[in-house]
Amino acid sequence: MSAPRRPQRPAAHELERYAGLFAARTRAMKSSAMRDLMAITERPEVISLAGGLPDTSTFPPESFASIMAKVAVDSTAAALQYGPTEGLGITKDAIRHVMAAEGTEVDPEDILVTTGGQQVIDLVCKTLIDPGDVIVAEAPTYPGAIPAFCSYQADVVQIEMDADGMPIDVLEETLDQLEREGRRPKFIYTIPNFQNPGGVTMSLPRRKRLVEVAAEREILVLEDNPYGLLRYEGDPLPTLMSLADGEYIIYLGTFSKILSAGLRLGWAVAPAPVLAKMNLGKQGADLCSSSLTQHFVAQYFAEGRWEPYLQSLRGLYRGRRDTLLGALAEHFPAEATWTEPQGGLFVWATLPDYLDTTDLLARALQRNVAFVPGRGAYLDGRGGSSMRLNFSGVGGAEIREGIRRIGEVIGEQVELFGSLTGGRPPAPAAPPVSAPDPELADVLHLPRTPRPGAQRSDGRP
């Protein structure tokens, strides 16, 4: 079949015509050179430590086949039909199981089934954010949240984490400062467990204080918890939702990391008035999430398969994390630091500040290895010397080889910098061109003066 003939349109006219139609908010939508670099990481010869992909290769094919067969036979009409916007009751039962495993009891009425966890972020913004409204987020923050924040024209204030997650005293100071400026945040976005990309976990005292602060100041917290059940060591910590008894918390959960990302199923738990608005937002977005995959999840949980599979994933990822940490110790330079996550999928490594990881990626790609440059986790140009490394998506041998290659290119850059500066330590006044001028901090809405004794996200001073 040949392609239909389209009327010929001159390029420039085409561009002008469409550009004039774009909404103002599209100007705030972010894209970057990084996206183009990332296009290369998809090539098969590249060892990618860049993705956030769960390893779906270990899911038993016979389980998949039998569940699908059961759904096909028992629920043909329903699985092929639209469903209620809030989600199917059978799916909510599975969600209650998952949340109970983290010690969080939830009423099915308070659950909204969504198309992946990502949709929760979008719906929360859609529900709460007018252009210019403030969102407080961790620094670094989940790179995938940034496009959602930007497309709703939010003003994002990021708070640097340390080894125990977001420091709540710094959060309170920031909130005070914002209040003095007459700006009140609509919500605080946090990933308390094995944060993406930071790899750190918010401590129990901070969790307790955060829910108090939220209630005192009547600000919502979006608790993004995709990785809570992927803990490889240490004691589980209570969710913010359970600590707050649901007050001022919007909880985001997902089946992506414990079962399958391809199902595109997540959920939100929120106070009833907020959930009602999010439900309206979802009606406009997609009416309902896939009935077919909701039936798949329900059947999977009904057969009791989820806990053994989750246990197998924990074993698999724990081993890969250990491999990654071992390889970092062997191949990264002494000046580098990195987090040692107790769970999740990511390690955050920070290099000497004269190295820019976006540029480093270009060099690493010549050796067929990729990572996520840190700048993608900030909205203000920081993060330039950090990188996110994933350990769930590829096997141990590839992780070792990938880290060896990255270590090699870092070594070359360090040597080059040494020859350029005569081995002197880097001049403090050598920021990248895009680094914000301190004088501009007010304009750029950066967090104010760093607290004395505040630590970097790697937990080292």
Place this chain on the structure above:
Amino acid sequence: MTRVAVLKGGRSLEREVSLRSGARVEDALKRLGHEVHGLDVDHDLVRRLRELAPDVCFLAMHGRDGEDGTVQELLEILGLPYTGSGVSACIRCSDKVLAKHHMLDAGLPTPDFVAFTETAFKQLGAAEALGEIDARLGFPMVVKPADQGSALGLRVAQSAADVPTALVAAFSYSGKVLLERHVAGRDLAVSVLDGVALPIVEAVPEGGVYDFDARYEIGRSAFVCPADLPPEVTARAQELAVAVHELLGCRDVSRIDLLLDAEGGLHVLEANVIPGLTATSLLPQAADAADIGFDELIGRLVERALTRGASAV
């Protein structure tokens, strides 16, 4: 019906842009009634070209392998006609240092510069000459990879303290780096088609520097075409572009990037042998301003390659 292979993608850092250029070229060629085969360039390129036996190859590859003469050399060996410049012109243009030396030798204006390989710094102690370089070129100073398009790895050093980090960044993309005197001025792109300069496009970036993001995001730069310039300046810029095109031996098409300083002086930055063909690219805009539609532009490039192929038989 002509069988056209559109070569695109590959391993260049500009892969994504190339895929976009390639897709638009394929659409145009189909509208023109050709048999079109898009090839994402990979290890099996030669085998696929042999199997396909195209009448002509349209090169929509940007950056390394596509613009540096590599793929052109391969197509020469295979005896397949292709669009655009030949091997030697590609080598001269893709190495910005070589291109600038040719311009200097011919008396064409290009900003003063110094270029070094990584080896010079690591093994010959070139760093000790940085003071002299700073003094000669002054600040701000542009530091960029010698053979990278799209402004990837380009930094503007504001002072001597910025130079080492800027060099490390630029060496991430290339084994050779260019340190260039910064010329404050307007960004002009003059496309040359069949030896004739097209209307000039001026890029007015949102930020200060016309960087990768500004270059490829709709709405990130304002393009003015034809550029709002005095007729005398337009004529000089177009003459200069054609002179550069000819000096470097470009064929069919090229895009010459210039700066116009406050005193009306023109400075050539670089010549591109495979200009972008995406929806935001400058060559299609320039052609459009000359009443040459995108399909006609693509058709002409294919015709010229076919004619060369026929005369070579």
